[in-house]
C-alpha cells in the first residue's frame with residue numbers, strides 16, 4: 001500500500017498563497033481514480049478550485 005492514493009486535505013492557493021481546504025472529505029480506504037476532480041475552497045480569498053487528481057503510476 002502507498003499513502004499517496006488521493007488528493008491532500010489542504011493545498012496552497014494559487015491566487016493568494018493561502019490554504020485551500022478540501023470541501024468533500026475522502027474516506028481513507030476510498031479508491032481515487034486518476035482524472036477525478038475535487039473541489040477546494042481557499043480560507044483566505046474564498047475562491048473555489050477544482051483540482052484533478054492524477055496518479056504518478058500509469
Ligand SMILES: [Zn+2]
Nearest residue numbers: 013016042045
Ligand atoms: Zn486564496
